[in-house]
Amino acid sequence: MSVYKFMVVAGARPNFMKIASITSAIEDHNHSRRVPQIERILVHTGQHYGEQMSASFFRDLGIPSPDVDLEVGSSSHAQQTAEIMKRFEPVLLEHTPDVLIVVGDVNSTVACSLVASKIEYPSQRGRVRPLIVHVEAGLRSFDRSMPEEINRIVTDALSDLLFITEESAATNLKLEGVAQAKIHWVGNTMVDTLLKHRDKAKESKILSQLGLQQVAGHELRSFAVVTLHRPSNVDKRESLEEILDALLMLSQKIKILFPMHPRTTHRIREFGFSSKFEFYESLQPLVDSTRIHCIPPLGYLDFLCLTSNAKLVLTDSGGIQEETTVLGVPCVTLRENTERPITVSTGNNVLAGTKKENILRLALERMEQKVRPNRPKYWDGEAGTRIVELLSRLVESS
Ligand code: UD1
Secondary structure: OOEEEEEEEEOOHHHHHHHHHHHHHHHHHHHOOOOOEEEEEEEEOOOOOHHHHHHHHHHHHOOOOOOEEOOOOOOOHHHHHHHHHHHHHHHHHHHOOOEEEEEOOOHHHHHHHHHHHHOOEEEOOEEEOOEEEEEOOOOOOOOOOOHHHHHHHHHHHHOOEEEEOOHHHHHHHHHOOOOHHHEEEOOOHHHHHHHHHHHHHHOOOHHHHOOHHHHOOOOOOOEEEEEOOOHHHHOOHHHHHHHHHHHHHHOOOOEEEEEOOHHHHHHHHHOOOHHHEEEOOOOOOOOOOOOEEEEOOOOHHHHHHHHHOOOEEEEOOOHHHHHHHHHOOOEEEOOOOOOOOHHHHOOOEEEOOOOHHHHHHHHHHHHOOOOOOOOOOOOOOOHHHHHHHHHHHHHHHO
């Protein structure tokens, strides 16, 4: 029986929920003895690390332990990207995969596809490089000041197969001259993971740990959840202050919970904004305060439980715009643009930009509106399976 090697790369927090669906689909494929069998090699670049930003996701989502950990850690974009490339090249040469799967738009995604695009190793078919597959291809914010936009454009240009989550991605790729045959509309692996873990997330203790049932007399949807980490929002004093002031005004109307990304924590301390927050190192019942209740980054199941029960989510994340769409929780995006326009056209998400008045106006408006859960085409829990079955057919026939 033929066996093909699929290497899967993950580096940063938003990658983990995407690869979870792919590694699980590979396991199902092998388990049901479908051909060809797949040898899976999982590489963690170590772009994100530690319990809160990495290990808890592997545990919550049942992702197998990485076969290789590059342990690159944090540094500037150039240094981090270069370090991943240097450490990834020998790994490719050692394992000689037939297929390299990269997901999303982080530095690990672009670094590993760039190495793979220039490598050559001996195989039964002569000297080859792996087939490069980009999952979540074609998304564009049309804002090249975002590091992720550069990562998306470069990764797509280097990839042999482009697996897309929504129709706008096909349009973008065609406008960039990508051949139709390379583009496959497979669905959304992040949504696969959400649907699979939704029931388990209901068992999370986070609501009672935060005293939310007591505060609201069992009446949930009494709080808003905020996430913020984009460099354009948090790295500049004025931009961060403008957003935080909007949140402080909003906190007069609704409790705000802010699981804070380490980048944002560093900046808030550096800019001297700590007095705007109640900071907690562990989960504590909310106290009656108009300051923002700030907690450490949450694991996947706790965060899913929290957002599922929120009245409103305010975020600058890409993935959370998609998750709230499926959950039917109104989302106010703290950015001028989105690379995920389907979340806006379904009516779940609005772009508020970063000006105080707009954020406050839209947040207050959205709090009073009901939005229905939406499942755009192929956001059905089967994207990982489509990806693995399509790839196994392609490698077998190549
Ligand atoms: C990265 C991704 C971004 C993604 C985000 C999700 C790129 C270009 N950016 O941004 O697309 O939305 O992850 O979280 O790849 N830090 C820790 N622990 C960690 C990781 C980081 O403390 O596990 C701190 C470090 O001080 C680091 C800072 O957070 O300098 C920022 O981390 P970094 O990985 O550089 O970028 P993110 O802002 O997380």
